[in-house]
Amino acid sequence: MSTATLTAGTYEVLRKRLREAALDLQQRFAQLNAARANVFGNIETRLIGTAHVATDHNCVPRDLVSIGDWLLLGYNVHFGLKTEIATSDVFSVYRLDGDVAHSETLDLLHDAGFQRDFAELYRYYKHATFSRFFQQGPLLYMVFRVGKTSSDVKAFKWLIRDNSLEYIDNRSDHEVRYPPQHAFRWTKTNRDQHRTGKHPHVSIEDIVFVECVGGDLTIKIEDNTDDGQGVYREPVENADQTLDDAEIYY
Structure with a gap:
């Protein structure tokens, strides 16, 4: 028997064993998942539809949040030499009608205090970028990254009122905190x-x-x-x- 034939035979043996191991693992996983669903219940997660949204500029989408009947999309656009960034360069509002998202005006964000604070953010932080929305109960935070690390952030705080937003302030960065992942406190050694x-x-x-x-x-x-x-x-x-x-x- 040649070396090539032996190598081919060894490959087929290993391939068969891997297939059998994969099938066994898949079956055991299915059994475990069925047992889990029997104890804890099972709500299937599946895609029920898709919708396309259009923006005025080529952008990098960052986050999407639902405000009553509206969808608020946050993104970043690279403008090069543009010196002033407007709210329409970062946010878009849509109304969802079935599977179609209709672009709307930015009246949802029409607040003199917010417009002033937004302009100052991009004036003082030249490399500011929109990061995400953070929602906590009736409060919505627009989080912007202003430094080199992900913890260097500024946040605009809003109160959600049905189909509208009420601007509160830009001094609530410390409130953007996710709840603890564990039911216990971590203790640091000394x-x-x-x-x-x-x-x-x-x-x-x-x-x-x-x-x-x-x-x-x-x-x-x-x-x-x-x-x-x-x-x-x-x-x-x-x-x-x-x-x-x-x-x-x-």
Whole structure:
């Protein structure tokens, strides 16, 4: 038997095994999903329709929000040498009629205070870009990124009233916070929890011990700084880091 024939035969064997493993995994996933739906119920998510919206300029859409019978679209347009950015360069309003979105005027955003604050935003922050809408109860925030990081934001705050918006202020950046993802508070370790020795580590409630020196991160279940062995280990990017370089939350 030639090497080519042997290689082809090996490939077919591996291919068959992978197909069988994939089919088995798919069947087990279907069984697990059926059991989950039986316990927790199941509401199928499916697309019921699509609609096309047209903008005056070629843009990068960022977010869409429903205000009563209206759809408010936020986006960014690159104008090059244009010095003043208008609200119509960032927002468009549509009325949805079946599967057709009709473009409407920006009367929804017609507020002298908002127009002034919007103009000042782009005047003071040359690289400002619209980021997203943030809705919390009856409040709607228009969030703009004004710095190098995603946390450098400014927000315009509105009150939703049925089919209209009432402008409040531009001093509510600190209110744009998503609710906690967990039902518990994360606790950050401090220097009082450091244990010195040949293999120093951080004590987590004297139950779990984290060592992150010598080129790897090690999880230990014994308060033993003479031994670097643990129950789990993975490499770190900087082999020269110390315990003080690590931020550990539990």
